[in-house]
Amino acid sequence: MTLTRRDMLRLAASVAAAPLVPPPARAAGGTGSATTPAAGRFFSAAEMALLDELTERIIPADEHSGGARAAGVGAYIDARLGDYDPGIPGLRAERDQWKAGLATVDALARELAGVPFLEAPAEDRVVVLERLAAGEPDPKTDGERFFVELKRWTVFGYYTSRVGIHDEIEYKGNSLLVEFAGTDPATLPAVPPREDPRPVKP
Amino acid sequence: MLARAPAPPPKDADLRRTYDAVIVGSGAAGGMAAHVLTSHGLDVLLLEAGKKLDMESELKSMEWPYDHPRRGQMPYTSHALRFNEYTIRQPPYARGLPWKTVYSYVQGWGGSDYSKNILVNEQDHPYTGTRYAWVRARVLGGKTNIWGRLALRLSDYDFKARSHDGYGDDWPISYADIAPYYDKVDLYLGISGHPEGLAHLPDSRFQRPTRLNAAEVRLRQSLARSGRVLTPYRAGVTTDGLKHNKYRSRCFGRGACGRRAGGCDIHAAFDSPTGLIYPALDTGRLTLRTGSIAREVTVDPGTGKARGVAFLDAGSGQALEARGRVVVLAASTLESARLMLLSRSQQHPNGIGNSSGHVGHNFCEHVMGPGVFGFVKDLVGKPRTVDDGRPGGFYIPRFRNLTDRHPSFIRGYGFEGGSGAEMSPKSARLPGFGASYKRAVREMAGATIGMGGFGEVLARYENAVALDPEVEDKWGIPVLRFSFRFADNEKKMAADMAEAAREIFEEAGIEVLDVDRKVLTEGWSIHELGTARMGTDPRTSVLSPFQQSHDVKNLFVVDGSSHVSASCQNPTWTIMALCWRSCDYLADQLRKGDL
Numbered sequence: 080m081t082l083t084r085r086d087m088l089r090l091a092a093s094v095a096a097a098p099l100v101p102p103p104a105r106a107a108g109g110t111g112s113a114t115t116p117a118a119g120r121f122f123s124a125a126e127m128a129l130l131d132e133l134t135e136r137i138i139p140a141d142e143h144s145g146g147a148r149a150a151g152v153g154a155y156i157d158a159r160l161g162d163y164d165p166g167i168p169g170l171r172a173e174r175d176q177w178k179a180g181l182a183t184v185d186a187l188a189r190e191l192a193g194v195p196f197l198e199a200p201a202e203d204r205v206v207v208l209e210r211l212a213a214g215e216p217d218p219k220t221d222g223e224r225f226f227v228e229l230k231r232w233t234v235f236g237y238y239t240s241r242v243g244i245h246d247e248i249e250y251k252g253n254s255l256l257v258e259f260a261g262t263d264p265a266t267l268p269a270v271p272p273r274e275d276p277r278p279v280k281p
Numbered sequence: 282m283l284a285r286a287p288a289p290p291p292k293d294a295d296l297r298r299t300y301d302a303v304i305v306g307s308g309a310a311g312g313m314a315a316h317v318l319t320s321h322g323l324d325v326l327l328l329e330a331g332k333k334l335d336m337e338s339e340l341k342s343m344e345w346p347y348d349h350p351r352r353g354q355m356p357y358t359s360h361a362l363r364f365n366e367y368t369i370r371q372p373p374y375a376r377g378l379p380w381k382t383v384y385s386y387v388q389g390w391g392g393s394d395y396s397k398n399i400l401v402n403e404q405d406h407p408y409t410g411t412r413y414a415w416v417r418a419r420v421l422g423g424k425t426n427i428w429g430r431l432a433l434r435l436s437d438y439d440f441k442a443r444s445h446d447g448y449g450d451d452w453p454i455s456y457a458d459i460a461p462y463y464d465k466v467d468l469y470l471g472i473s474g475h476p477e478g479l480a481h482l483p484d485s486r487f488q489r490p491t492r493l494n495a496a497e498v499r500l501r502q503s504l505a506r507s508g509r510v511l512t513p514y515r516a517g518v519t520t521d522g523l524k525h526n527k528y529r530s531r532c533f534g535r536g537a538c539g540r541r542a543g544g545c546d547i548h549a550a551f552d553s554p555t556g557l558i559y560p561a562l563d564t565g566r567l568t569l570r571t572g573s574i575a576r577e578v579t580v581d582p583g584t585g586k587a588r589g590v591a592f593l594d595a596g597s598g599q600a601l602e603a604r605g606r607v608v609v610l611a612a613s614t615l616e617s618a619r620l621m622l623l624s625r626s627q628q629h630p631n632g633i634g635n636s637s638g639h640v641g642h643n644f645c646e647h648v649m650g651p652g653v654f655g656f657v658k659d660l661v662g663k664p665r666t667v668d669d670g671r672p673g674g675f676y677i678p679r680f681r682n683l684t685d686r687h688p689s690f691i692r693g694y695g696f697e698g699g700s701g702a703e704m705s706p707k708s709a710r711l712p713g714f715g716a717s718y719k720r721a722v723r724e725m726a727g728a729t730i731g732m733g734g735f736g737e738v739l740a741r742y743e744n745a746v747a748l749d750p751e752v753e754d755k756w757g758i759p760v761l762r763f764s765f766r767f768a769d770n771e772k773k774m775a776a777d778m779a780e781a782a783r784e785i786f787e788e789a790g791i792e793v794l795d796v797d798r799k800v801l802t803e804g805w806s807i808h809e810l811g812t813a814r815m816g817t818d819p820r821t822s823v824l825s826p827f828q829q830s831h832d833v834k835n836l837f838v839v840d841g842s843s844h845v846s847a848s849c850q851n852p853t854w855t856i857m858a859l860c861w862r863s864c865d866y867l868a869d870q871l872r873k874g875d876l
Contacts, residue, residue: 137714143723155352162357169379170357208714215712230714235391238705238722239346239353247719248726249665250704253343256534256670261492264475264513270505 119154120161121174122181127153129181129197134233136208144246152236159232180225187211187222285548285555286527288333289562294570296603300326301871303590303605305575305620308423309853310840311611312553312561313860316469318609319566321868326603327558328573328592330612331419332398336426336554340395340546342537346704353392353540358382361389362403367414367802372763373407373752380404385416386805387427387542391705396542399426405755410746410763414804415615421571422553423613424807425853427543430550430672431697432472432517432854434463434483438683439848446682446691449740452845453817453826456483462858470551471519472854473532473672477512482678482695482850488521491671496657496700496730496791500675503789509680514673514697517551517854528555534670539703550672570603572596576758578608578624578633578836585628587836593756607835607867607876611860614644614841615746618812619761621823621838622748634813634830634838639823641747643814645740645847647806648771651779652696652733653786655793656708660728665702668727674699677732677785679849681777690773692739694849696782698732707731711794730791734778737849738771740811765803775800808852813842828863835876839863 116127134147134156147153160177163170187210188196192203199207214223215230237243244250301323304314311327318325346352355361360380367374367386375383383403388396401417408415418424438445440452440459460483466472467486475490490513493501501511522531532549548555561567572595579602581588589604610617618641624633632640679693706726711718738744749762767775779798786793816822819831828843830836839860841852848855870876 138719139716141716141719143720146719159351159354159357162351164358167379205715212712212714234709235352235705238709239391241345241347244345244347244704247723248702248704248706250702251665251667252536252669252702252704253345254535254667254670256667259492259534259671260667261494261671262498263490263492264501267498267502270502272508273506 116153119157121157121163122160122178126178126181127157129184130156132197132204133184133208133229134236136204137230137233138237145242147233147237150237150240150242152233152240155236155240156232176225176228179221180229183222183225184211285530288528288554289559292562292568294326294568294603296601299589299604299606300324300568301605302326302607302609302867303328303603304609304611305590306423306610306612306616306840307421307558307569308418308553308611308613308840309425309856310860311609312422312425312557313466313857314609314611314839314864315561315567316557317861317864318868319561319564321865322566323868323871324566324568325561326568326570326605328575328590328603329421329569329571330574330595331421331571333421333554333569333571334398336544336548336552337546339398340544342540342544342546343535346391349394351394353394355388355393355397359384359388359397361393362386362414363389364802367412371412372409373403375403375407386414387416387807390541392540392542395540395544396427399544400542406760407752407754408761408763409749409752410761411765412802413763413765414802415809416804416807417613417616421558421569425551425553425556428517428550428552428853429543429697429851430514430516430518430538431676431851432474432485432515432551433676433850434485435459435848435850435855436481436483438481438679439846439850442692442846442848448691450814450816450821450845453815453822458826459855459858459862462862463854465861466854466857469525470517470556470857471521471523471529472515473513473518473520474515475513477510477678479510479678481683485515485854487515488519491516491520491673493675494666494668494701495660496728497675499657500730500785500789500791504677504785507788509677509785511675511677514671514676514699516672518545518549518672519551520549520672526556526560528559532672534667536667536669536671536704538672539669573601573603574756574758575612575620576623576756578610578620580624580626580628580633582627585833587633587833598756607837607871609864609867610836610838611840614809614812615761617838617840617842618746619748621813623759629832634823634832634836636832637820637823639742639814639821641812642742642745643740643811643845644744644746644765644809645738645811645844646804647735647808647847647849648738648767648775648800649733649735649806650797650799650801651775651782652698652731652797653779653782653793654707654710654729654731654795654797655786655791656725656728657700657730657791658728662724663727665727668701669699669703673697675732687777690770690777692737692770692774692849694734694736694774694778696732696734696785698730700730702727730786732782733797734775734782735806735808735849735851736771736774736778737847738767740814740846741768746812767800767803772800808841808847810841810844810847810852813838814845815843816845827866828859829867837863837867
């Protein structure tokens with residue numbers, strides 16, 4: 080039995096009862112329209128602005144730590160795609176899908192809100208992303224497939240960043256330990272067998 | 282504390298002389314052969330196809346991802362094969378792909394920029410036939426540079442499996458034969474673990490165990506109620522240090538094992554160069570020649586015995602021969618079989634040591650993929666602790682078909698798993714986005730627990746490799762053609778793995794988030810075994826119980842190819858124990874003039 084998306088969302092929600100629309104951003108950077116990102120190595124200035132906002136919507140700043148924008152996730156994705164060797168046709172197609180994916184987001188925003196994504200109000204941006212994320216376990220449309228790829232890169236970029244590792248997750252490792260502070264099994268109490276042991280399936 | 286001695290200086294090989302032994306391959310088996318044979322006073326030449334790398338500058342185990350320009354990933358001029366590519370394409374997988382460098386799936390993990398010089402480029406090293414995720418490391422030390430470190434013993438449930446369930450063949454040795462050599466390997470290389478007193482997973486001579494964290498303790502106690510065991514990861518890692526080895530540090534719990542493809546730049550985790558080869562070089566009796574691509578075991582036309590090894594120099598392409606009184610193959614299960622098949626002569630028309638026709642056959646390994654992932658509710662939102670500062674999480678030994686009989690499959694499987702916070706949290710695989718997603722990932726980062734199964738693939742004659750009649754590698758050497766498929770027993774076992782994993786978590790009160798039922802491509806476990814199996818009957822086996830060719834008495838094959846069945850326990854420690862035993866015998870026979 081693999082859990083459905085609904086089950087997993089319920090489980091996630093049960094441990095993190097937070098409103099779906101994020102509170103106003105605490106970290107520097109503000110909303111996508113407040114600053115005008117420059118063109119990247121791969122993306123145009125307009126595409127960078129959209130990418131930046133999308134990544135921040137996936138992992139926003141909150142009261143605990145900065146979000147994808149503060150972690151420079153958009154710039155990271157742009158740098159990685161700029162690394163591609165454009166002389167190799169198969170790779171060019173893969174890169175073009177990113178530009179097409181951003182265009183798909185704007186097209187969906189126009190369809191649902193009547194304006195491009197960055198011109199839409201915050202509630203409508205969430206609606207657009209919810210539509211794209213609905214296919215996450217089994218993406219079918221171009222937009223849904225783009226969301227999976229965008230989220231994969233955003234998650235990797237964010238949780239490998241300084242902000243993600245230290246501020247958000249507060250990872251304590253990657254240090255020299257004299258001894259790991261866990262439980263030595265020799266110190267555990269013996270466990271009585273189950274009174275009605277579940278029959279080991281023969 | 283972390284200061285270690287540098288590698289000893291190299292010494293040039295003298296190809297005009299005849300060495301006592303020529304070894305092909307420098308991984309777990311080749312390194313062990315070099316150690317044991319030099320300790321007996323023999324003059325040994327070790328040939329390795331790849332380079333000697335400076336692992337400290339390759340691995341940089343403690344570099345933060347954000348201090349690396351691509352967060353540890355290799356550049357996009359390279360490509361790592363994905364599960365889908367292994368599934369929908371046919372080998373040779375790299376053919377027709379636009380990348381100059383194509384790697385096996387192992388290079389698709391987060392830390393791939395640190396292992397890119399360790400693994401082979403599939404463009405240069407193709408293979409053909411049925412789908413197979415073949416992972417190869419052509420470098421001094423081979424795959425021991427990045428191995429998973431799980432160091433387990435086999436038992437008579439494995440060595441005498443036929444007697445137990447009637448399938449296949451018993452090994453020509455029993456646990457009592459190999460137990461003293463497991464002890465030697467434990468003490469020479471260091472192993473961490475907790476004794477459990479299990480007949481089917483014998484205890485080693487352990488250094489102090491890695492400890493369990495909270496979710497793992499819960500799972501251990503729950504399993505104990507059903508008479509099952511969860512034990513701390515039995516790691517081929519020195520947790521107390523080794524006074525006799527100046528090249529290796531003890532483990533300092535840096536958590537670097539979690540960054541894959543892996544590797545330990547303080548060499549607390551066993552690797553063949555620092556654990557075996559450098560100390561052997563210090564005896565003055567070992568000569569190491571890297572960049573030496575073996576292509577044939579040469580034969581004395583008068584006696585039919587092995588004369589040495591023909592090889593190509595990787596730098597110049599020059600064809601050379603190294604001569605030895607004994608030839609020891611340790612090139613890996615599949616490469617040693619390939620070498621034997623390549624070594625055709627008048628005396629050995631089917632390949633050296635292959636009068637039985639069994640070389641390349643009875644190829645077996647482990648099936649993997651199914652597993653479970655979840656979290657412990659009580660641990661959600663707890664303050665962060667160091668959960669990954671150890672060589673591994675836990676191991677749940679086999680529980681199927683020991684005292685009972687499962688109705689749908691024979692043999693068994695074990696689970697490898699772990700729990701707790703890591704540098705990049707596993708909870709990030711939750712669905713969704715936004716503030717609720719971010720908070721869920723954070724609060725669950727220390728509460729997640731997961732495990733996956735490794736099951737025995739039955740040895741079958743028809744699962745085999747042979748030489749491809751047309752395709753050659755970069756060096757003009759015929760490549761392997763695979764005829765290898767999982768069958769009914771593996772598929773039913775894999776289905777049970779997923780179901781049992783879920784049940785085990787649910788009984789322990791762990792919230793199950795995902796049950797993975799997907800069986801990964803053949804080869805994924807990197808535990809290929811059995812292509813030149815041992816036996817007492819020269820008509821149905823290739824090697825004697827001392828890994829000596831039945832046909833050619835000065836030819837030994839000391840790697841995983843000699844295994845009669847795969848067991849479900851990881852093979853590296855057994856490879857080394859068997860090799861030690863065989864090399865003791867080899868040295869004794871050579872001294873007596875019987876080779």
